[in-house]
Amino acid sequence: MRELIEHTEGINRLMARYGVKFGIYKGGEFHEQLFPFDAIPRVITHEEFRQLERGLIQRVDALNLFLNDIYGEKKIIADGVIPEEFVFISSGYLPQCEGIKPPKNIYSHISGIDLVLGKDGEWYILEDNLRIPSGASYPMIAREICRRVSPATFGNNSVVDNRQYAAMLRETLDWVNTGGVPVIMTPGRYNAAYFEHSYLAERTGSALASCTDLFVEDNYLYYKDYRDRKQKVGVIYRRISDEYLDPMTFLPESLIGIPNLMDVYRRGNVAIVNAPGNGVADDKGIYYFVPKMIRYYLDQEPVLKNAPTYLPFYEEDKKYVLDNLEKLVIKDVAEAGGYGVIFGNELSRERLQEMKELIERESRRFIAQEVIDFQDMEVMDGDEKVLRKADLRAFVLSGEKTRVWPSGLTRFSRNADSFVVNSSQGGGFKDTWVLSQWKK
Amino acid sequence: MGIISMEKVDHLYWLGRYTERVYTTLRVFFHIYDRIIEQPEGIYGKYCERLNIPNIYTSNRQFVQSYLFGEDNPDSVYSNMRRAYDNAIVLRDELSSTVLSYVQLALDTFASCRKTTAPLLELQQVIDDLLAFWGGADDYVEEEDCRNILKCGKYVERLDLCIRLDYHEKDLEKEYRKLCNRLGKTNLNYSPQSLARLEEIILREEDPKSHYGEALACLGGLIYAG
Numbered sequence: 001m002r003e004l005i006e007h008t009e010g011i012n013r014l015m016a017r018y019g020v021k022f023g024i025y026k027g028g029e030f031h032e033q034l035f036p037f038d039a040i041p042r043v044i045t046h047e048e049f050r051q052l053e054r055g056l057i058q059r060v061d062a063l064n065l066f067l068n069d070i071y072g073e074k075k076i077i078a079d080g081v082i083p084e085e086f087v088f089i090s091s092g093y094l095p096q097c098e099g100i101k102p103p104k105n106i107y108s109h110i111s112g113i114d115l116v117l118g119k120d121g122e123w124y125i126l127e128d129n130l131r132i133p134s135g136a137s138y139p140m141i142a143r144e145i146c147r148r149v150s151p152a153t154f155g156n157n158s159v160v161d162n163r164q165y166a167a168m169l170r171e172t173l174d175w176v177n178t179g180g181v182p183v184i185m186t187p188g189r190y191n192a193a194y195f196e197h198s199y200l201a202e203r204t205g206s207a208l209a210s211c212t213d214l215f216v217e218d219n220y221l222y223y224k225d226y227r228d229r230k231q232k233v234g235v236i237y238r239r240i241s242d243e244y245l246d247p248m249t250f251l252p253e254s255l256i257g258i259p260n261l262m263d264v265y266r267r268g269n270v271a272i273v274n275a276p277g278n279g280v281a282d283d284k285g286i287y288y289f290v291p292k293m294i295r296y297y298l299d300q301e302p303v304l305k306n307a308p309t310y311l312p313f314y315e316e317d318k319k320y321v322l323d324n325l326e327k328l329v330i331k332d333v334a335e336a337g338g339y340g341v342i343f344g345n346e347l348s349r350e351r352l353q354e355m356k357e358l359i360e361r362e363s364r365r366f367i368a369q370e371v372i373d374f375q376d377m378e379v380m381d382g383d384e385k386v387l388r389k390a391d392l393r394a395f396v397l398s399g400e401k402t403r404v405w406p407s408g409l410t411r412f413s414r415n416a417d418s419f420v421v422n423s424s425q426g427g428g429f430k431d432t433w434v435l436s437q438w439k440k
Numbered sequence: 441m442g443i444i445s446m447e448k449v450d451h452l453y454w455l456g457r458y459t460e461r462v463y464t465t466l467r468v469f470f471h472i473y474d475r476i477i478e479q480p481e482g483i484y485g486k487y488c489e490r491l492n493i494p495n496i497y498t499s500n501r502q503f504v505q506s507y508l509f510g511e512d513n514p515d516s517v518y519s520n521m522r523r524a525y526d527n528a529i530v531l532r533d534e535l536s537s538t539v540l541s542y543v544q545l546a547l548d549t550f551a552s553c554r555k556t557t558a559p560l561l562e563l564q565q566v567i568d569d570l571l572a573f574w575g576g577a578d579d580y581v582e583e584e585d586c587r588n589i590l591k592c593g594k595y596v597e598r599l600d601l602c603i604r605l606d607y608h609e610k611d612l613e614k615e616y617r618k619l620c621n622r623l624g625k626t627n628l629n630y631s632p633q634s635l636a637r638l639e640e641i642i643l644r645e646e647d648p649k650s651h652y653g654e655a656l657a658c659l660g661g662l663i664y665a666g
Contacts, residue, residue: 016548017541019529181443189530198532208533213445225443227627 001157003150004039008380012037014145020138023192030190036428037142038379042392042410046437052115052123052394053404055303058294060111060396063130063281065297067107070280071097081296082289086313089364090286091334092131092279094242096249100266103176107275110172110237111396115304116374124307124372126391128287130278132239134193135409135429136395137200140165142431143407158436162407166203168397173204173235175399176271180234182206183223185214187240187256197239206237216260221270235271236261242276284333284367285311308370312363321368322356328368329419330355343371343419371419379412379428388412389419392432406434446665448534449589449628451527453663456593458524459543463570464601465491465517466563469508473560476500490604491515508563509554521550521566536580542573588625592663595619600659603652609642616642629665634658 004011012034021032044052069076070087077084087093112133114126143162147154173182184206186197201208213224214233222230238245240256247254249262264270280286288309291302310317310328321328325344332340347355359366376387390412395405410430411421421427444452468487476483484503488495493515497503510516528535528543546569553562574594581587599615616638623630638658641651648655 017545018537019532019540019544189526194529198530199537201533202537206533207443207445208530209445210447212447223443224445226446226449229443231443 001040001153004146004153005380007149008037008039011039011142011145011149014148015141018141018145019195020141021195023190023194035138036414037138038412038428038430039146040378040380040385041431041433042377042390042408043433043435046435049404049406049434051303055123056113056394056396056404057402058298058300058303059113059125059128059290060108060398061402062290062294062297063111063128064105064107064398066293067130067275067278067281068105069297071100071107071277076293076296079296081292082286083313085364086283086285086289087280090280090283092242092277092281092283094250094277094279096262097275097277101268102265102275103178103268103271106176106398107278108281109176109273109275109398110169111274111398113394113396114391115394116307116372116391119373119375122305124305124374125287125290126307126372127284128282128290129393130274130282131241132274133393133395134196134239135393135411136165136169136405137196138429139407139409139431140203141199142429146431157433158438160406160434160436162405162432162434165395165405165407166200168403168405169200169237170204170206172397172399173206173237173271173273176273177234178268178270180221180232180270181223182235182237183209183214183233185209185211185236185238185240187211187244191239193239200237211240211256211258214258214261216258216264219264219267219269221258221261221264233270235273237273242279245272245276284331285313285364288367307372310368312359312366312368317368318359318363321359325352325356325359325368327371329371330359331367331369333365333367345371377410377412377430379414379430386416388414388416389421390430391421408432444534444583444585444589448531450665451530452534452586452589453593453628455524455527455531455543456590456595457597458520458527459570459573460594460597461520461601462517462524462546463567464598465520466567468601468605469517470560473504476504490606491601492604504559508559509550518550518554521547534581534583534586535577539573539576539580542569542576545569546573585626588622589628591622592619592626592628595622596659596662600656603655603659606649609648612642612648623663628663630663631658631661634662638662 015037016034020035022035024031024033066076076082077087108130110133112129112135115123116126117123140163184197184201186194186208188210198208207223209223215222215224221233223233224230243250244254244257246259246261247257248259265272288311291306294300294302310321312318312321328344330342330344377390378385379388390410393409395408397403410432411427412430413421413427472487481500483500484497485495497506506513507516509518511518513519525543525547528540532540546566549565549569553559556562577587577590595615595618599619602612602615638655641648641655645651
């Protein structure tokens with residue numbers, strides 16, 4: 001391990017060489033930034049991973065059942081488990097997806113579940129990401145480089161190899177493929193996660209396609225060749241938001257997207273990964289109800305806990321939130337990427353009052369959570385070890401079976417006082433080691 | 441997968457052109473830099489004229505800085521290196537991460553050379569990275585069609601620069617044959633008339649230099665989209 005840490009600079013140099021970057025817009029201009037890597041890994045024991053795995057599979061299976069239900073019979077609403085207001089006013093709910101059955105009934109093929117490890121040793125789910133969760137490529141390439149830099153570290157520690165993510169992803173794509181080539185659809189190189197799009201295309205053997213490379217003809221989707229040949233597309237792993245998928249169905253003013261793609265999808269002639277409309281299930285408001293979903297659909301007790309959450313929509317919760325705002329974290333359900341997160345203890349008295357009034361007025365817009373006292377992780381700051389907040393994004397792939405990738409993206413805050421770990425806000429990342437049951 | 445979109449063809453072709461432009465102009469610059477030691481100010485004027493780029497330079501010293509590294513100078517070698525990178529970055533799945541990394545390395549090295557007092561010492565590394573890129577492309581790019589399109593771009597640029605910089609006729613003939621060989625292996629749309637005239641000028645005209653303007657025009661219109 002010491003060897004790895006000693007070579008952190010060299011590892012980061014190799015990452016730069018391979019273009020391990022993310023894009024960010026500042027002042028209206030696009031900039032590419034390196035994603036700083038810290039060589040001290042997050043280590044998860046075999047037993048701990050088994051527990052996480054059980055909980056994550058359970059959660060994602062329930063979320064997939066929820067999506068099938070919401071765009072189908074809506075039993076969970078009829079049975080009074082989730083109030084309909086929370087479903088139908090969610091910006092992630094797409095009426096255009098009503099009645100569509102995706103291939104093999106899978107909505108969320110790639111789920112990115114954000115967790116933190118509390119000081120009580122318990123893992124807490126912070127957020128479900130079921131639309132286009134990114135980040136798997138970073139620990140994939142980091143592991144590749146780390147193994148090169150210090151084989152002894154991996155020789156002496158029983159770390160489960162995480163480099164099979166691309167194979168897992170390809171199997172997931174193949175499982176729902178309706179007959180045709182797989183493509184990864186990117187909005188282009190000025191997207192924040194473009195490195196990942198291109199890297200996953202390379203590693204899964206999929207074609208990296210932009211909207212202009214794809215077209216619909218006679219209710220099938222095709223990839224267009226420069227020699228005027230066309231190849232049928234059976235599965236499209238789109239890295240573009242729902243609203244930009246098809247201007248004929250969603251935003252007519254959009255200049256991007258593939259006209260009539262949704263018709264092809266509706267007829268079952270192409271699989272869209274992840275399915276459009278998933279936003280209704282990873283909405284911050286719906287998060288509160290996931291443990292209830294698990295009980296409702298699976299008749300099981302949730303293995304993993306949610307962070308204690310309050311919905312000001314309910315009078316009782318609203319009262320608690322207003323009385324305790326200064327010790328809670330408030331999240332705007334419409335925001336993502338670490339934005340719209342407000343810590344009550346950082347607000348002035350005036351801002352606190354303004355926030356209370358806003359919550360009174362727009363109670364559906366916010367959720368409030370207890371600030372989880374999560375474990376700090378060691379991070380190298382120059383030659384010194386310092387403690388920083390870190391989370392874990394676990395990746396769950398749903399194909400023939402639901403599987404958890406034995407690794408994940410550990411993001412840490414580079415600022416000592418910050419809980420915000422998002423790369424877009426200056427955070428770095430670590431590899432996540434899952435230890436094998438076979439000790440060396 | 442065996443299919444290449446029109447957009448990717450465009451990027452492959454221009455990646456070939458820009459990497460070649462950087463490679464050849466850097467090598468030529470090495471000679472100019474050497475001649476600057478003994479020769480008076482303004483040596484760059486003729487060079488600009490030959491490359492048909494505006495002579496915006498005021499001194500040898502400023503030429504070295506601006507022509508090599510000028511971020512705001514669209515004709516600088518650095519700007520061409522950036523264009524090579526812009527075309528390469530969207531081709532990871534065609535090129536592979538390994539091959540793409542040499543373009544990234546060349547760009548990063550170029551950027552870091554800006555502050556050095558001995559630019560040629562450091563820029564040698566850029567040339568090495570570009571040679572590694574071409575070696576990598578031969579070795580790692582699986583689709584033959586991709587390699588051929590990339591090399592078409594390279595040889596169009598090479599021939600263009602050889603004509604402009606008044607290379608020996610034997611060199612022109614050699615580069616022309618390389619281009620024909622690659623072009624015949626692709627399905628790129630090209631003008632047979634332009635190619636035939638180019639061949640006539642390079643291989644058969646008694647005074648080819650008097651037709652170089654026409655040769656450049658033929659080369660410019662040789663390959664077209666659609």
